[in-house]
Amino acid sequence: FYRSIYPDGYDVTIPFGLEEYKEKFVELFPHEKKGIEEFMEMCQAVLAGIEYIASRGGKFSPQEILKEHPWLPRISGITLSDLFDKFFKDKKLIALISQLWGYVGLPPDQMNAYVYVAMIIFYLKWGAAFPEGRSHSFSHAMVQAFKELGGDVRYNALVNRILVENERVAGVELINGDVYQCKAVISNVNPICTAMKMLPQDKVPEEYLRKIYAPEIGPSGFSVYIGLNASYEELGLSAHETFINTTYDMNEAFETFRKLEPPKYMVAACYNHIYEDISPPGTTQLVLTTLQMGKLWQNISADQYFKVKDRIADEMVSIVEKTICPNIRDYIEVAEAATPLTYYRYSKNIEGAIYGTTQDVTNGPMLRLKSRGAIPGLYQVGAWTNFGGGFSTTIVGGRIAAGMYLKDKKEDRW
Numbered sequence: 001f002y003r004s005i006y007p008d009g010y011d012v013t014i015p016f017g018l019e020e021y022k023e024k025f026v027e028l029f030p031h032e033k034k035g036i037e038e039f040m041e042m043c044q045a046v047l048a049g050i051e052y053i054a055s056r057g058g059k060f061s062p063q064e065i066l067k068e069h070p071w072l073p074r075i076s077g078i079t080l081s082d083l084f085d086k087f088f089k090d091k092k093l094i095a096l097i098s099q100l101w102g103y104v105g106l107p108p109d110q111m112n113a114y115v116y117v118a119m120i121i122f123y124l125k126w127g128a129a130f131p132e133g134r135s136h137s138f139s140h141a142m143v144q145a146f147k148e149l150g151g152d153v154r155y156n157a158l159v160n161r162i163l164v165e166n167e168r169v170a171g172v173e174l175i176n177g178d179v180y181q182c183k184a185v186i187s188n189v190n191p192i193c194t195a196m197k198m199l200p201q202d203k204v205p206e207e208y209l210r211k212i213y214a215p216e217i218g219p220s221g222f223s224v225y226i227g228l229n230a231s232y233e234e235l236g237l238s239a240h241e242t243f244i245n246t247t248y249d250m251n252e253a254f255e256t257f258r259k260l261e262p263p264k265y266m267v268a269a270c271y272n273h274i275y276e277d278i279s280p281p282g283t284t285q286l287v288l289t290t291l292q293m294g295k296l297w298q299n300i301s302a303d304q305y306f307k308v309k310d311r312i313a314d315e316m317v318s319i320v321e322k323t324i325c326p327n328i329r330d331y332i333e334v335a336e337a338a339t340p341l342t343y344y345r346y347s348k349n350i351e352g353a354i355y356g357t358t359q360d361v362t363n364g365p366m367l368r369l370k371s372r373g374a375i376p377g378l379y380q381v382g383a384w385t386n387f388g389g390g391f392s393t394t395i396v397g398g399r400i401a402a403g404m405y406l407k408d409k410k411e412d413r414w
């Protein structure tokens with residue numbers, strides 16, 4: 001599942017699979033056996049609740065959930081730290097079991113417990129997947145399916161305005177002036193931009209404005225993509241996903257995302273482990289990723305940008321050098337870094353936020369912005385809505401918006 005490394009040399013690999021995961025934690029922390037078993041039971045109960053809601057197509061009564069699946073509401077309103085305190089005492093165990101916190105973008109003291117528990121139990125129950133041919137092939141497959149079903153895709157077509165007539169969506173206008181008339185728009189552009197830039201300002205209801213502005217904007221990323229001219233076996237890269245922590249204190253690590261300094265939390269992903277053909281035989285692809293607040297990068301002057309970017313990339317390579325791969329520099333053939341500005345450039349997400357707004361206790365899946373947009377005929381999807389950032393969550397959110405649109409159409413709502 002993942003390998004974790006800590007500053008005192010603690011180095012452990014956690015396996016995939018419900019039983020294997022539980023057994024490993026019990027083996028590492030036998031004095032916490034009872035808490036670990038109860039935690040796993042709770043995770044299973046949460047999964048049963050989620051499956052129940054899914055089986056009802058989202059139609060359920062809150063009373064029913066409170067009675068039959070009480071863990072769901074219970075963990076939706078507390079932080080992950082509060083939840084862990086109910087099961088564990090050992091701080092090392094809490095750090096290790098929280099290791100994937102970067103996937104959500106908040107440390108356990110701030111993160112919505114539901115989000116983390118759902119993520120962990122999904123991974124343990126169904127595993128994780130890497131798209132053959134990299135993530136682009138996944139987008140490509142979706143485009144193919146869309147076209148086969150009669151859809152038409154326009155590339156390099158930046159939408160500038162959503163046109164409104166009779167208080168509802170009437171079309172879109174591209175930045176080059178082209179106009180497409182339509183009755184509905186499903187926007188994957190972040191909701192702040194959709195509502196505040198694309199719609200006429202007097203058309204956005206006050207209540208909607210409050211919803212999009214209330215939550216905090218989450219972190220962006222900083223990645224170093226490295227091509228190495230040796231196999232991962234030769235390099236000693238023993239796991240697909242290695243988390244390198246230079247502190248046990250996750251709040252302290254989170255604070256480094258607000259500073260232009262060496263990260264105290266990063267992940268080194270070696271894709272060759274799961275997808276042999278990702279690079280030619282005898283070579284390795286390694287991607288180092290940490291999180292960074294996008295705002296920080298907006299304030300770097302143009303003449304300093306490359307210097308800062310190269311320095312942080314170099315510091316991340318040094319961390320790898322000191323931990324999992326001492327001679328990495330001898331094998332680097334190519335290295336390319338991406339900053340929050342890179343992620344902004346490609347996604348146009350505000351501050352380059354890769355998961356949308358933060359998933360704290362006030363902004364978990366239950367309370368997060370939903371797909372119904374600011375005006376009739378407008379639907380909102382993507383990381384800023386429904387279940388938050390990530391591939392599977394945004395795909396499920398897209399399905400919800402599509403269902404909403406089809407239902408509205410069937411019921412002749414517009």
Ligand SMILES: Cc1cc2nc3c(=O)[nH]c(=O)nc-3n(C[C@H](O)[C@H](O)[C@H](O)COP(=O)(O)OP(=O)(O)OC[C@H]3O[C@@H](n4cnc5c(N)ncnc54)[C@H](O)[C@@H]3O)c2cc1C
Pocket residue numbers: 157158159160188189190221223289343346347348349354355381382383384388389390391392394
């Ligand atoms: C380095 C990195 C690694 C990650 N790893 C993982 C991972 O392993 N697993 C995982 O689940 N998630 C991962 N994520 C997170 C995941 O990629 C995102 O949460 C997810 O892609 C968000 O999807 P989205 O649909 O909200 O929109 P985005 O992927 O942000 O896409 C928005 C799209 O809208 C387009 N757009 C913006 N403005 C306009 C406009 N005006 N007109 C037309 N088009 C516009 C953009 O061009 C873009 O294509 C990672 C992210 C990063 C940066």
